Amino acid sequence: MTGDPLPRATTADVRERGARVAVLPVGSFEQHGPHLPLVTDTVVACAIAERIAAEHPVLLLPPITISCSHEHAAWPGTVSISARTLYAVVTDIAESLRRSGVPKLVLVNAHGGNYVLSNVVQEAEGLALFPERSDWHAARAAAGLATSGQSDMHAGELETSILLHVRPDLVGPDRVDHLAEDRPHLLTHGLHRYSGSGVVGRPSLASADKGRHLLDSLAGSFAGHLAAL
Numbered sequence: 001m002t003g004d005p006l007p008r009a010t011t012a013d014v015r016e017r018g019a020r021v022a023v024l025p026v027g028s029f030e031q032h033g034p035h036l037p038l039v040t041d042t043v044v045a046c047a048i049a050e051r052i053a054a055e056h057p058v059l060l061l062p063p064i065t066i067s068c069s070h071e072h073a074a075w076p077g078t079v080s081i082s083a084r085t086l087y088a089v090v091t092d093i094a095e096s097l098r099r100s101g102v103p104k105l106v107l108v109n110a111h112g113g114n115y116v117l118s119n120v121v122q123e124a125e126g127l128a129l130f131p132e133r134s135d136w137h138a139a140r141a142a143a144g145l146a147t148s149g150q151s152d153m154h155a156g157e158l159e160t161s162i163l164l165h166v167r168p169d170l171v172g173p174d175r176v177d178h179l180a181e182d183r184p185h186l187l188t189h190g191l192h193r194y195s196g197s198g199v200v201g202r203p204s205l206a207s208a209d210k211g212r213h214l215l216d217s218l219a220g221s222f223a224g225h226l227a228a229l
Contacts, residue, residue: 005046007053007060014059021056021104021229022097024090025049025063028111031075033155033199035172038077039065040159045110047166048131051219052108056226059102064089068113074192083116090120094127104229106130106222112153128225135221143213147202151179154191156201158214165211175203 005025009017027042037043042065053060067086072078094105104126107117121127131139136149140158147157156177163171179201180194191198 005042005063005065007062009060017057017059019057019059020102021106021226022059022061022102023049023052023106023108024061024093026067026086026090026107026109026111026114026117027063027065028067028069028113029065030069030072030078030080030111031198032159033197033203034174034176035203036155036160036163037170040155040163040170041067041110043167043170044159044162045108047162047215048110048218049108051215052106052222055219056222058106058226059097061093067111068116069111071113071186071190072198074190075198086114087116087120090117091124094124098126104128106225106229126229128229130222130225131218132225135218138221139214139217142217143210145210145214146205151181152201153180153183154195154201155199156203157205157210158201160203160206161208161211162214163211164206164208165215168208175206177202177204 025045027045029038031038032040042063046063049060052058066079066081068083069078069080097105106128108130109117117129121129145157152158160171176197176199178195178197178199183194
């Protein structure tokens, strides 16, 4: 498991696999505190999608690496596109897949700010969004994470654990814990109003073993979404 963003399949490989479902990782390019890279969400999305493709007959696509990260704009390096653009890119990809004989598409989203993806799936036929909140909840429980989803909102125990498992070389030493349970106007003010470091969670509690269990659980949860398609 590498979190490699570039699938290595040839067109002959794809023809032989004959997948009717494609998997599209959706990441971001945004700050993740002092210890994780800007590409964290993309690495996480690719790790989940790669694991899914190893266990299910799906077509693995390369990731969308820049998405809707406007709430992180206060930090250098963060780059965003509009929700309109993300909507258009995803729907164009889905239509192209249909023309090539792959009628179903799963969006493997690793950035919580991509709210528009729910509307894409809601409006279209043959699309699914993964992981859903229940999938993340089950994965947290399976991995024994100490922090809740509310507390572990960004660059915390969960994301750091997955990177420690798949790309430990990308995890820096400065794991600064910060909790901000009350974030009433996050979308209005941005995350910088609630965290000076950019972290909301406890990255100090992360481990590679937790990251492995998180991916194990998510890979198991995916079967239900595949069946629903």
